[in-house]
Amino acid sequence: MDKEKLVNEAKAVFSREDVACLIGYGKDSIGFRVSPIFIRTRDEADQLFFSPLCSLSLVNYLTLEKGVLLEGNKETGGEKIAIVARGCDSRALIQLFAERGIPREQVVILGVPCRGTIDLKKIEGKFPDARNCTEVTEAEGMYYIRFDNESHEVPKEELLADHCKHCAFPNPLVYDVLLEDLVDSKGAAYSDIEEMEKMALEERHEYWKDKFARCLRCYACRNACPLCYCDDCILERVSPQWVNRSVNLSENLMFHLARSYHLAGRCAGCGECERVCPVNLPLMLLNRKLEKDIKNIFEYTAGSNLDDKPLFASFNPKDPNDFIF
Amino acid sequence: MLKKFDPNIMAFLCNWCSYAGADLTGTSHFHYPPNLKAIRVMCTGRINPLMVAAAFRHGADGVLISGCHPGECHYMEGNYLARRKIFVFRNLLEFVGINPERLQMSWVSASEGKKFSNVVKEITEKIKKLGPLTTFDE
Amino acid sequence: MEHFLLEKNRLNEFLSALRNYEVFAPVRKVGLTVFELITNPKEAMLDLKNQPQSPKRVIFPQSEILLVFDKNNAAKEPKGRVGQKPQVVFGVRPCDARGFHMLDPVFEREYPDPYYLQKRQSTLLVGFHCSEPYPNCFCTSVGGNPSSPEGLDILLTDLGEQYFLEVITSKGEQVAKEGAAVLSSPTSQQQTEKEKLSGMAPQKIRRTIDTEGIASKIEKHFDHSLWRELSGKCISCGICTYTCPTCHCFDIQDERVRGRANRLRIWDSCMFPEYTLHASGHNPRPTRTERLKNRMYHKFKQNIDLYGVPGCVGCGRCITLCPENVDLVANLKVIKNL
Ligand code: FES
Numbered sequence: 001m002d003k004e005k006l007v008n009e010a011k012a013v014f015s016r017e018d019v020a021c022l023i024g025y026g027k028d029s030i031g032f033r034v035s036p037i038f039i040r041t042r043d044e045a046d047q048l049f050f051s052p053l054c055s056l057s058l059v060n061y062l063t064l065e066k067g068v069l070l071e072g073n074k075e076t077g078g079e080k081i082a083i084v085a086r087g088c089d090s091r092a093l094i095q096l097f098a099e100r101g102i103p104r105e106q107v108v109i110l111g112v113p114c115r116g117t118i119d120l121k122k123i124e125g126k127f128p129d130a131r132n133c134t135e136v137t138e139a140e141g142m143y144y145i146r147f148d149n150e151s152h153e154v155p156k157e158e159l160l161a162d163h164c165k166h167c168a169f170p171n172p173l174v175y176d177v178l179l180e181d182l183v184d185s186k187g188a189a190y191s192d193i194e195e196m197e198k199m200a201l202e203e204r205h206e207y208w209k210d211k212f213a214r215c216l217r218c219y220a221c222r223n224a225c226p227l228c229y230c231d232d233c234i235l236e237r238v239s240p241q242w243v244n245r246s247v248n249l250s251e252n253l254m255f256h257l258a259r260s261y262h263l264a265g266r267c268a269g270c271g272e273c274e275r276v277c278p279v280n281l282p283l284m285l286l287n288r289k290l291e292k293d294i295k296n297i298f299e300y301t302a303g304s305n306l307d308d309k310p311l312f313a314s315f316n317p318k319d320p321n322d323f324i325f
Numbered sequence: 326m327l328k329k330f331d332p333n334i335m336a337f338l339c340n341w342c343s344y345a346g347a348d349l350t351g352t353s354h355f356h357y358p359p360n361l362k363a364i365r366v367m368c369t370g371r372i373n374p375l376m377v378a379a380a381f382r383h384g385a386d387g388v389l390i391s392g393c394h395p396g397e398c399h400y401m402e403g404n405y406l407a408r409r410k411i412f413v414f415r416n417l418l419e420f421v422g423i424n425p426e427r428l429q430m431s432w433v434s435a436s437e438g439k440k441f442s443n444v445v446k447e448i449t450e451k452i453k454k455l456g457p458l459t460t461f462d463e
Numbered sequence: 464m465e466h467f468l469l470e471k472n473r474l475n476e477f478l479s480a481l482r483n484y485e486v487f488a489p490v491r492k493v494g495l496t497v498f499e500l501i502t503n504p505k506e507a508m509l510d511l512k513n514q515p516q517s518p519k520r521v522i523f524p525q526s527e528i529l530l531v532f533d534k535n536n537a538a539k540e541p542k543g544r545v546g547q548k549p550q551v552v553f554g555v556r557p558c559d560a561r562g563f564h565m566l567d568p569v570f571e572r573e574y575p576d577p578y579y580l581q582k583r584q585s586t587l588l589v590g591f592h593c594s595e596p597y598p599n600c601f602c603t604s605v606g607g608n609p610s611s612p613e614g615l616d617i618l619l620t621d622l623g624e625q626y627f628l629e630v631i632t633s634k635g636e637q638v639a640k641e642g643a644a645v646l647s648s649p650t651s652q653q654q655t656e657k658e659k660l661s662g663m664a665p666q667k668i669r670r671t672i673d674t675e676g677i678a679s680k681i682e683k684h685f686d687h688s689l690w691r692e693l694s695g696k697c698i699s700c701g702i703c704t705y706t707c708p709t710c711h712c713f714d715i716q717d718e719r720v721r722g723r724a725n726r727l728r729i730w731d732s733c734m735f736p737e738y739t740l741h742a743s744g745h746n747p748r749p750t751r752t753e754r755l756k757n758r759m760y761h762k763f764k765q766n767i768d769l770y771g772v773p774g775c776v777g778c779g780r781c782i783t784l785c786p787e788n789v790d791l792v793a794n795l796k797v798i799k800n801l
Contacts, residue, residue, distance in 0.1 A: 205422020276786030
């Protein structure tokens with residue numbers, strides 16, 4: 001994306017709106033890494049950038065520590081928070097607005113149509129010694145990558161983050177400023193889920209056992225998720241203690257049942273849970289399985305429409321009933 | 326010799342219909358297997374699927390959720406909401422390799438004592454066939 | 464101590480010879496290298512990279528049952544709490560071995576901890592010279608070295624076709640004896656080759672920070688507003704603490720499962736708000752700022768005060784695995800330059 005356009009629009013937002021903080025992407029000093037940055041004055045906006053390396057979602061910062069983004073701007077007394085949002089982020093935002101996690105009026109959205117992002121683990125695995133990446137661009141199915149004194153061309157498929165492969169909403173669905181022309185989108189694809197559904201029950205159980213046994217219960221998947229923002233999380237409850245603290249297969253399964261179910265009809269598909277997992281659990285499989293079923297049965301897609309009621313706060317008398325005595 | 330499997334079945338019954346229905350089963354002397362352990366909740370809409378997971382975790386081989394017939398919920402729509410939640414949760418259970426048949430749901434009104442006893446019989450048979458739930462043994 | 468030579472293709476034989484030990488080695492699981500008890504030496508993967516977890520958990524497991532009890536029975540220790548056989552942990556990186564050195568005083572002094580100490584005493588560490596450090600390794604800045612034998616019982620160095628095997632401790636000597644059949648003695652050429660490699664290793668570390676005086680800086684600027692900025696992107700997950708070879712905070716809880724109850728010890732993480740939450744509801748470390756500061760304070764101030772060394776071995780895991788790129792080295796530099 002054109003950096004100049006991004007910076008100018010960000011500055012314009014500061015001049016036009018009552019913004020206390022703008023959350024955007026900044027280049028990190030090491031390798032291919034990109035960090036969330038918090039811009040508090042117009043001039044700082046020069047640090048902003050966007051590239052296919054921007055695989056992390058910024059939406060969770062809106063709800064992370066209430067009020068922290070608004071502080072420190074006593075002079076201007078800004079009331080709003082601006083955020084750079086891709087398609088999936090906009091879905092998360094819509095969901096947040098619908099659940100009243102944060103009021104729509106408080107957020108200024110700089111929408112970025114997204115062509116898919118690069119999985120950091122994949123690119124770091126391919127170029128482990130890269131020190132300073134200066135540019136990554138995309139054209140016709142190829143990534144053009146420059147770092148240190150090298151330049152490389154890599155087919156997009158090779159580096160694309162898995163959840164981006166299945167993305168049906170690359171364009172922001174809600175925004176105040178649109179930073180680029182909209183891109184083509186394709187329908188959601190669930191072929192991998194369907195493959196798994198064909199497995200025998202026991203086989204699937206073995207598959208997940210192997211995965212959940214690895215879980216460290218670091219709760220990074222929860223904390224990175226833009227939609228896990230309860231003040232009082234059941235995982236921290238002691239009475240009742242829904243999930244015991246022991247780290248073993250049973251409790252890990254309890255945790256993952258709770259986590260994925262809690263995102264049923266809410267998951268925005270940003271893939272943060274999978275991206276942050278230090279032990280590579282394929283958590284998006286769970287989320288997308290539910291997304292698929294909910295879409296097919298209830299014709300509901302989370303975060304796709306500002307006027308939708310949350311899935312579990314609504315019903316249809318014709319909902320499936322044949323599993324009930 | 327293998328000990329006969331006596332399943333542990335947890336039931337969440339809504340206060341206004343199914344709990345009363347279960348009561349009627351008793352007062353009318355309809356029999357049902359003693360494997361069922363009933364917990365009264367105000368409405369099926371109050372049931373958080375995590376309660377089901379916790380039941381499994383703590384030793385249930387099967388779970389029954391029973392409430393008023395659609396359209397008859399004391400709180401108007403609690404059972405409709407419950408139906409959605411349980412439907413999705415069953416799919417999730419199946420996807421992680423737990424047989425969704427272990428989680429059953431029924432509509433039993435306060436006057437359906439006979440139906441309740443039949444439901445319990447049928448579910449107990451089902452769970453017996455499935456055998457003990459070993460997923461949470463560790 | 465003694466030096467030997469082990470042909471690479473006889474490594475499996477060497478491992479098989481350790482019949483009297485339970486062998487833990489890196490194995491490949493779900494695309495990761497993790498330390499596990501192996502029954503077949505072929506499972507072992509000598510990959511020093513891509514280990515998200517240190518072997519800390521072999522001796523100090525993430526959750527460990529201390530007592531079991533139920534309604535009718537008095538509490539007793541679970542069966543087989545301490546391994547019947549001594550253990551060998553194979554394929555340890557020198558930084559991780561140093562990690563155990565950092566854990567020892569914590570569990571030894573003041574209140575000796577039998578659970579840790581028994582296992583520690585019966586566990587032997589076989590390390591590998593780290594010839595290809597990670598991009599985020601900074602062990603040389605905190606007193607370590609990619610070829611350091613510190614904390615290890617045996618150190619192997621890769622010479623291409625063979626491993627150069629150095630016995631460091633008497634425990635290590637015992638293991639070398641058991642595997643003596645497959646060991647030979649090195650030539651003086653191989654000895655020089657090994658020394659050359661050790662000499663080269665530190666230069667491969669690309670991240671450095673001078674930690675001199677960092678403790679007093681942290682102390683002095685404890686209330687500086689910069690901490691708030693440093694913690695801005697932290698999401699308060701437990702990755703840095705759970706993957707750290709020296710983090711050792713734990714909690715003790717009683718848990719009820721199906722009529723039984725366990726008293727267990729589980730890792731805790733100072734990154735969780737729950738960690739310092741009082742029963743009253745008050746939390747002395749309410750935000751990410753205090754928590755992130757605490758972790759740095761603990762490692763680079765408190766640990767130095769208590770044990771004379773920073774509580775960090777520079778393995779770089781917390782940097783590499785942090786989902787939001789909170790960078791310990793960069794943060795230390797910021798504090799240092801205040
Ligand atoms: S009261 Fe019976 S289901 Fe709501």
